[in-house]
Amino acid sequence: MFITNTETVPGKNIIDCFGVVSGSTVRAKHVGRDIMAGIKNVFGGELRGYTELLNESRDEAINRMKAQATEMGANAIVNVRFSTSSVAAGAAEIYVYGTAVRVE
Amino acid sequence: MAYQPRLPKTNPNIGRQRPLQDLLLIGSALLALLFLLYWLLGLAIDKAINQLSPELEQQWFANFASKPEPSPQQAYLQQLTQDLQKCSTVPYPVNVHFIDKAIANAGVMPGGTMLLYQGLLEKLDSENALAFVLAHELAHLQHRDHLRGFGRALVLAVLTSTLTGSSNAGQVFLPATELGMAQHSQQREFAADATALSLLQCYYGHTGGAEVFFQSMLQQESSKLPSWFDSHPKLQLRLDALQQQRQQHGYPLAAVTPLPLFTAQ
C-alpha cells in the first residue's frame, strides 16, 4: 500500500478514487509514566514515555486507516494528514485521514 | 480517474468493546491496591503514633486551645473529668469546654481538649450517664484515636490524589475510601465504649447508667439504612456490646447518683 502526503503517487497513475478514509485511536499511558513525565517536566527534555505513546498510537491509527482502504478495494492513500488532540487527561488521540485511491 | 462509491464493511476505528469486564477488572485491581496501601500505611501511622509521646503532642497542640467560658456546668464537668481521669492512663491535663448549644454531641481534639454540648447534657438523667460520655471521650484520648483518624484521612487523601493525578478519577474511589474510613472509625468507637465502661466501673464500683445516652438517642435514630458508611456504629449494636461486656466481667449495677441542678447560668 502506497501512503503519501502529496495529492498523487509520484510515478503512478490514479485509476479509481474511493473518497476519504480515516483511522483513529485513543491511548493512555499508565500512571507511573505520567508521574515520571511530571517530574521530567521540572527539568525539561524529551518525555520518552509520551513520545513512545504517540508513536504507537500513530502506527495503530495508520493501520486502521489502511484496513479501511483495503476493504474498499484501494491500494494507495494520498494526501494523508495527521491531527493530534488531547481529549482525555493522560490519553492521546491520533487521527489520520486521506483519500483512498487505486493506482495502476 | 473515476469515483467508486463504496463504504468499508467493518469499522476498524473502534477497538474491542468490553466495558463491563474492563470496569470490573481495572476497578477491582485498583481497589485491591488501594486497600493494601491503605492498610500498610495505617499500620505505619499506628506505629508512628505510638512513638509520638503524649507530652510532645501536648506541647504541639496546647497553643491551639482557647480558654473556656466559666459557668457552673463548666466547673462541674471539669471536676468530674479530673476524677474519672484518675482511673485512665491519659497523662496530661484534660480541659473540658462546655458549649451552650442544642446539639447532642461531644468530642475531643488533639492536645487534650474535650468539647461537650448543652444538648447532650439535657438527654442525661444521672451523673453516671454523664460520666460514661466523658469516659468515652477520655478513652478516645487514651487510645489516641483523634491522631489516628487525622493521620488516616491524610494518608487517604495523598494516596488517591497520587494514584489518580490531576483527573478527577478520585471520585471513583470515594465510596471505597469512605467505607474504609467508616469501618476504622466504627472499630475505634467500640473500643472506646469498652474502655469507658471499665473506667465507670473503676470510678463508681458499678456500671449503672452507662446505656442511658444511647437509649435516649435510640428513640431518634430513624435511619433504616445499613451503617457501613457511618462514622459511628448502630446504637443497638453498641448497647449489645456494653451488655455483653458487663456479663463477661461481672460488672454490677447499682443506684445512680443524680445530676446537680444548674440554676445560675
Place this chain on the structure above:
Amino acid sequence: MIPFIGFLTLLLLGYVFGRWAEQRHFHSIAAREQQWVSLPNSNNRELLIPMQQIDKAELVCGSVVISIDYFKRLLAMLRSIVGGPVASYETLLDRARREALLRMKEQCTGAVQIINIRVETSSIHNAAGNGIGSVELLAYGTAIYGKAVDEVQQLSALTSAAN
C-alpha cells in the same frame, strides 16, 4: 451510604442510556452514509471529477459536539491510570467524526463533489479543568456545483486531442 447510592445510580443510568443512545446514533449514521455514499469526496485540492462547467464553489462545514456518558467516562478515567487503549472513547470520536462529515455533506445538496476536506478535533471541556467530557468535531471542505464532464464527452475530447 447516600453518595454511594447516587454513584451507582449514575453509573447504571450512564450504562443503559449511553448504550441505547450510542446504538441509535450508529444506526442513523450507517443509514445516512449509505444515502450519501455516491457523493464524490476527497481531501485533495484538485478536482476529483472533471467539470464541464462550474457554477459555484463554496466552503461547507459540518460540526457536532458530543459528550460521553458517565459509565464510559469512568471507564476512561480508570483506563488512564493503568494505561492502554481507551476503547470507550474510540466510539465517541468515531461517531462524532462520521456525524460531522455527514452534516457537511448534508449542507451541499446538489453538489457534484466535495474537495479539500479537512477535519478538526477540539476538546471544549478542557477549559473547565475537567480532563474528560465532550469533544467538538468540525469537518469542512469545498463543494463544487455545476455540470460534470460525462464519460462520452471525455472520450470524444480525448480522441479529438489525439487527432
